Amino acid sequence: xxxxxxxxxxxxxxxxxxxxxxxxxxxxxxxxxxxxxxxxxxxxxxxxxxxxxxxxxxxxxxxxxxxxxxxxxxxxxxxxxxxxxxxxxxxxxxxxxxxxxxxxxxxxxxxxxxxxxxxxxxxxxxxxxxxxxxxxxxxxxxxxxxxxxxxxxxxxxxxxxxxxxxxxxxxxxxxxxxxxxxxxxxxxxxxxxxxxxxxxxxxxxxxxxxxxxxxxxxxxxxxxxxxxxxxxxxxxxxxxxxxxxxxxxxxxxxxxxxxxxxxxxxxxxxxxxxxxxxxxxxxxxxxxxxxxxxxxxxxxxxxxxxxxxxxxxxxxxxxxxxxxxxxxxxxxxxxxxxxxxxxxxxxxxxxxxxxxxxxxxxxxxxxxxxxxxxxxxxxxxxxxxxxxxxxxxxxxxxxxxxxxxxxxxxxxxxxxxxxxxxxxxxxxxxxxxxxxxxxxxxxxxxxxxxxxxxxxxxxxxxxxxxxxxxxxxxxxxxxxxxxxxxxx
Ligand SMILES: [Zn+2]
Numbered sequence: 001x002x003x004x005x006x007x008x009x010x011x012x013x014x015x016x017x018x019x020x021x022x023x024x025x026x027x028x029x030x031x032x033x034x035x036x037x038x039x040x041x042x043x044x045x046x047x048x049x050x051x052x053x054x055x056x057x058x059x060x061x062x063x064x065x066x067x068x069x070x071x072x073x074x075x076x077x078x079x080x081x082x083x084x085x086x087x088x089x090x091x092x093x094x095x096x097x098x099x100x101x102x103x104x105x106x107x108x109x110x111x112x113x114x115x116x117x118x119x120x121x122x123x124x125x126x127x128x129x130x131x132x133x134x135x136x137x138x139x140x141x142x143x144x145x146x147x148x149x150x151x152x153x154x155x156x157x158x159x160x161x162x163x164x165x166x167x168x169x170x171x172x173x174x175x176x177x178x179x180x181x182x183x184x185x186x187x188x189x190x191x192x193x194x195x196x197x198x199x200x201x202x203x204x205x206x207x208x209x210x211x212x213x214x215x216x217x218x219x220x221x222x223x224x225x226x227x228x229x230x231x232x233x234x235x236x237x238x239x240x241x242x243x244x245x246x247x248x249x250x251x252x253x254x255x256x257x258x259x260x261x262x263x264x265x266x267x268x269x270x271x272x273x274x275x276x277x278x279x280x281x282x283x284x285x286x287x288x289x290x291x292x293x294x295x296x297x298x299x300x301x302x303x304x305x306x307x308x309x310x311x312x313x314x315x316x317x318x319x320x321x322x323x324x325x326x327x328x329x330x331x332x333x334x335x336x337x338x339x340x341x342x343x344x345x346x347x348x349x350x351x352x353x354x355x356x357x358x359x360x361x362x363x364x365x366x367x368x369x370x371x372x373x374x375x376x377x378x379x380x381x382x383x384x385x386x387x388x389x390x391x392x393x394x395x396x397x398x399x400x401x402x403x404x405x406x407x408x409x410x411x412x413x414x415x416x417x418x419x420x421x422x423x424x425x426x427x428x429x430x431x432x433x434x435x436x437x438x439x440x441x442x443x444x445x446x447x448x449x450x451x452x453x454x455x456x457x458x459x460x461x462x463x464x465x466x467x468x469x470x471x472x473x474x475x476x477x478x479x480x481x482x483x484x485x486x487x488x
Pocket of ligand 1: 224227296349350
């Protein structure tokens, strides 16, 4: 069931839902005037966010959380109902925070009229909020400097060196891929390009491997399209391990690093050309005009449960089944093919300045949690020393569990022991619209953290051979059974 065309006439559907859920909730939805801005489909684009705001709401109980959720996605079209939206694809409210918590701050993107109503309701109910971003379209304009200004000079200087990346602006996919080719050409004794497959729209999912060691490490970015700081920082890491390799000789002689800056190339391009807030892949969904799947809810680990949606129009739609996306299948196949050598799996997201350790899908800790966390603590300590920023290592609670995420799958099913998710800058002042001048400082602090974490990895033991055998038998979707699986 879901938000599908033609199942019921709009008015009848809204009235039917009103009878089901009561007049209070519906009254605030059916008459909302939405600015036709947010598009979940193949609208003409580019989408404009004029007048949209990002609010930080202090959630103090289930009432506030439910109020926010009642606005989510689409008025008159909520997951689990067969009601057609008032206007197809028009979204009232998006959560920017990864999940709606019961306590604490939650960031939400709201359409202009929805924002006014939501603020009134929050005030009436005694909940507090602040406006993080006054006008999202203005923030989009400010985030990435125009090519007419300073960055144009930077691009010219970089091109003279052989590639277009500047780390002073957010670049398109082609620039990222050109940089990978440059690194392979210029530092061919250390690095070479590789590809794990192609996206729905046929784009290459391309990376660079650097190093000479037998032990292997995976680092990725850009699985969520709108988190632009992630590919930017991953390309910064590639520069660190190639152009600046003398600072990491110890790492590069013991390890081979597989680094992919943009795991979701279709979504990333779409976020540049059509909708800055695009998060998902760009695959077509059967029986829905809404496009795309949240690739980081599409892995076969406790799939479809917490922190995800069954609704194709939702931003956290986990897909029709696990590994429905060519992008996630490509990651799965690569990781499984390398599972005996991969010791660490790091994936970069934004925002919040956090470093997650497994698991996200359950509040149960893996048996080796203390060791895995100790490596993370070395990372945040190095990060703090590099920039003074304080990244915290949160615990999974019943309220922030996530299903189907890549690092959980890499650990529980593929058996990669040290798996981590970074949430990069910032803490919400800009959110996904982090100004480009923060790319370099963000890259520096994450490079310090990642290097410290690699150096903190325990030396391999003979037991790792046994682990490979165990991992062979790890059934996909083993979920909780796999959660306790040990490396040794
Ligand atoms: Zn993300």
